Amino acid sequence: MHSKLTDHIKKFIELTEADEQLINSAVVVKTVKKKAFLLQPDHICKELYFVSNGCLRLYFINKKLNEQITQFAIENWWLTDYVSLDSGSPSFYYIQAIENTEVISITKSKLEELFIAVPKLERYFRIVQQRAFAAAQTRIKYIYSMSDEERYWHFNSLFPAFMQRIPQYMLASYLGFTPQFMSKIRAKKG
Amino acid sequence: MHSKLTDHIKKFIELTEADEQLINSAVVVKTVKKKAFLLQPDHICKELYFVSNGCLRLYFINKKLNEQITQFAIENWWLTDYVSLDSGSPSFYYIQAIENTEVISITKSKLEELFIAVPKLERYFRIVQQRAFAAAQTRIKYIYSMSDEERYWHFNSLFPAFMQRIPQYMLASYLGFTPQFMSKIRAKKG
C-alpha cells in the first residue's frame, strides 16, 4: 500500500509495509477545488497538508487590504501555518488552492500518534523541516541582497515552469511588489 | 553529567544519564572571543553551534560591500548555515561572535552518529527545526506587512533587552535599512 506521501517519505527513510499502512490510515486525502480554502483567518490550524497534486498558496490580508502571499506549495511540498499549529492560536492566514488540488492531510494529533507508532518518522520530518528552514534562510538572503526587479528576473530564471502555472499578480504579491511594477519590469526587457 | 545543551534538550524529550553522556562526549565546547569567527565565506560549514553563553551573528557581504546580518543567536539558540551544512557547498556567510561567547559545537558527522546512538534526538531536532521555521514564517510576514520604521518600533517593543546588547548599526542591518535611516527614526520619536 503506497501513496505519493509514502513514496516521498521513502526517499529519506526506509518504511516497512506495516509502517506504510499505519501512515496511510492516519491521513485523509482531500480534493480541493480551485479557489477553495483549507484554512481561513481566526481559525486554529489543526492540520498539515502534503500536496500530492496541484498547487496551494498561503497568504494574509495586509493593512492596505491587499492579499500578501508568503508561500506556495506544489507537488511533494508540505504546507501549514506552523505558528497556529504549534501554539493553538488563531491563524492570520488563508490556505487556498490555486488549481484543482489533491492534498494528503494529517491532523496534528494524528501525527503525534503516528510519531509514537512509527518513531523513525521523526527523522523524516526533522529532515523536511531542516530543508524548509534552509530554504527560508536562502529566501531571506535574497530579500536582503536583491532589488525587487532583480528578484523577479532571478525567480524567472530559477522557476520558468512554475511561472507558467500561476497568474502574474500572484508572483508579484509573493515577491512583495505591485502588479503595475511587474508590468513595468516586463515591458523593459521581455 | 549535564550541560546547558542537555538541559535544553530535556525541555523537549527525556534523557537518561547514559544519553547525556553520549551527547556530551559528541560535542565540543568552544570559547569565541568578541569579533572572532566560527565560519567564513568559501568554507564548507561542517558544524552546528548551540550558544550556551553570549551572542553570535550570521551575515554576508552584499553587492554594495556592506555587511548584511540575517540572524542573531543568543543563549539556547542554534545557529549554522544549513544550506552549506546540508549540501556540502561553500558558504556565503560569516558567523561571528558579537560578545565573548561560549558555544557547544557539534559536527554534522558526529550528529549523524548521535542520531543512531540516541534516536530520540531526532525528535528534539525536529521540534527545534519546526520552531525555527515557524519563526522564519513569522519574520517573512513582518517583512511584508510592516514598513521599515514600523519594524523598528516593533522589534524595539518585543526585545528591549536584546537592543541594549548589540550596537544599533547591527540592528539596522538585520532590519534591512541604513544606520542613517535608523537615526532619523529615533530622532523623531524616542
Add this chain to the structure above:
DNA sequence: CTGTTTTATTAATCTTGATTCATTTTTTGA
C-alpha cells in the same frame, strides 16, 4: 590619559517602487 577606531547623528539630494486612475486583454461561466 590620550590618540585612534568604532559607532551614531544630521542634512541635502536622489532612486526605487507605490499609488492612482484609466484602459486593454484574457478567462470564465451560464
Add this chain to the structure above:
DNA sequence: TCAAAAAATGAATCAAGATTAATAAAACAG
C-alpha cells in the same frame, strides 16, 4: 457565445528610505 469578471498594462505623481558627505560622540588600546 457572449457578457461579466479577472488579469495585465500604461502613465503621471508621490513617498519611503538610500546615498553622500560631514561631523560628533563613545569606546578602546597602549
